[in-house]
Amino acid sequence: MVRELADYxxxxxxxVATEEHLRRTLFAEPPAVFGHVAEAADGRLAGMAVxxxxxxxxxxxxxxxxxxxxxxxDFRGAGVGGQLLRTLAAICVDRGxxxxxxxxxxxxxxxxxxxxxxxxxxxxxWIPYRVTxxxxxxxxxxxxxxx
Amino acid sequence: MVRELADYxxxxxxxVATEEHLRRTLFAEPPAVFGHVAEAADGRLAGMAVxxxxxxxxxxxxxxxxxxxxxxxDFRGAGVGGQLLRTLAAICVDRGxxxxxxxxxxxxxxxxxxxxxxxxxxxxxWIPYRVTxxxxxxxxxxxxxxx
Numbered sequence: 001m002v003r004e005l006a007d008y009x010x011x012x013x014x015x016v017a018t019e020e021h022l023r024r025t026l027f028a029e030p031p032a033v034f035g036h037v038a039e040a041a042d043g044r045l046a047g048m049a050v051x052x053x054x055x056x057x058x059x060x061x062x063x064x065x066x067x068x069x070x071x072x073x074d075f076r077g078a079g080v081g082g083q084l085l086r087t088l089a090a091i092c093v094d095r096g097x098x099x100x101x102x103x104x105x106x107x108x109x110x111x112x113x114x115x116x117x118x119x120x121x122x123x124x125x126w127i128p129y130r131v132t133x134x135x136x137x138x139x140x141x142x143x144x145x146x147x
Numbered sequence: 148m149v150r151e152l153a154d155y156x157x158x159x160x161x162x163v164a165t166e167e168h169l170r171r172t173l174f175a176e177p178p179a180v181f182g183h184v185a186e187a188a189d190g191r192l193a194g195m196a197v198x199x200x201x202x203x204x205x206x207x208x209x210x211x212x213x214x215x216x217x218x219x220x221d222f223r224g225a226g227v228g229g230q231l232l233r234t235l236a237a238i239c240v241d242r243g244x245x246x247x248x249x250x251x252x253x254x255x256x257x258x259x260x261x262x263x264x265x266x267x268x269x270x271x272x273w274i275p276y277r278v279t280x281x282x283x284x285x286x287x288x289x290x291x292x293x294x
Contacts, residue, residue: 056164130246
């Protein structure tokens with residue numbers, strides 16, 4: 001499903017993780033990442049939510065960051081995505097985390113309308129930044145870490 | 148310094164964390180969050196980087212997410228921010244993480260120019276979303292989690 005979602009997001013070539021990577025990180029101690037799957041009555045997998053704990057210095061607590069939310073085409077429009085989001089919201093409330101966060105592609109209008117309908121805010125004043133690949137190695141090469 | 152940065156970001160009223168929250172989460176086992184401080188030759192604290200491990204399903208690994216990067220006014224323009232970023236980049240490279248990520252406020256032109264200069268990309272196609280407060284509790288209230 002990770003690959004199906006990346007394909008939908010027009011980024012399949014960016015997926016380098018294998019099943020073994022995911023297995024190792026889901027079942028590490030402590031886990032690097034958590035997942036919920038939604039199962040249809042006939043046992044087929046309808047969708048998934050992959051998430052991890054992030055942190056806010058303003059709140060001084062963990063929060064839940066939703067890395068991937070995916071509903072398979074056969075099951076769309078049946079409330080599966082909402083059910084997965086409600087499950088994560090309940091985890092937040094149970095544990096005293098005040099934020100459930102994720103990123104959305106700007107062209108994904110149907111997703112954005114859905115997120116607005118459940119009370120999510122688009123944090124359009126914040127822009128994600130990333131250093132990766134050669135730029136990351138170049139940056140790292142300028143210092144020996146003692147951290 | 149968390150409060151000084153929030154003040155600069157015009158969001159001081161959003162800081163509800165106390166020193167005790169930060170102490171507890173920095174020194175938890177495993178820690179919820181990590182920090183580096185930059186110290187001047189005379190022992191004064193010049194700046195800090197607060198960061199945690201996030202995760203990518205595309206890479207199948209942890210990455211470093213930089214929650215707060217802050218340099219005190221007296222020490223700006225002296226390369227402290229770059230030194231902190233290079234330290235985190237070196238942690239990424241040492242551990243095989245291919246991404247160092249953070250968010251920037253869209254009006255913070257000086258920060259954005261600096262990040263561009265070290266090879267960071269602005270991921271302007273991704274928009275952060277958040278459910279918080281009453282909306283989060285409302286969403287959670289619609290299901291009993293079994294996750």
